[in-house]
Amino acid sequence: MALRGRRDGAPASEDEPRRDERAEQQAPALQGPVLPPPPPMDYGVFMQGLVQAMQTQAHTQAALQAQLEAQMVLMSGVL
Template identity: 85%
Template sequence: MASRGRCGGAPAREDKPRCEERAEQQALAPQGPVLPPPPPVDYGVFMQGLVQAMQTQAHTQAALQAQLEAQICLDGAYERCTAGKS
């Protein structure tokens, strides 16, 4: 194994120039399709959407919390009403 080059296969002195050429070609070749630059971002619109999403989440969380508290209250009342029966 000591006689093999860094790229493997042939001895180091024969393979080294080809290995360097291949690495250079790979570095210069584009990786994947070349895409156009993204459109400019309107940060004002982005922030408005973000604020709206956060407000919606807060309202949803408050509604779910109220629903949970009401359910707990109803469950407690049901248990108190049915505790003496059976």
């Protein structure tokens, strides 16, 4: 059986915990309450909300673009 060596060249002793065992001991314990799983989601309702949000964003973007173009026309008339 081969002995596991250390970085400094000294052989590892049998009563010394191995590196992977020490990692398990140092793992942080879970804190706080364990939450139950979320309720099932209605993907139809989710998709309707997503489509509505995308339509609202497109409308807002179009309105902002029109406002920017109107300001550009006004600014070009001033100069």
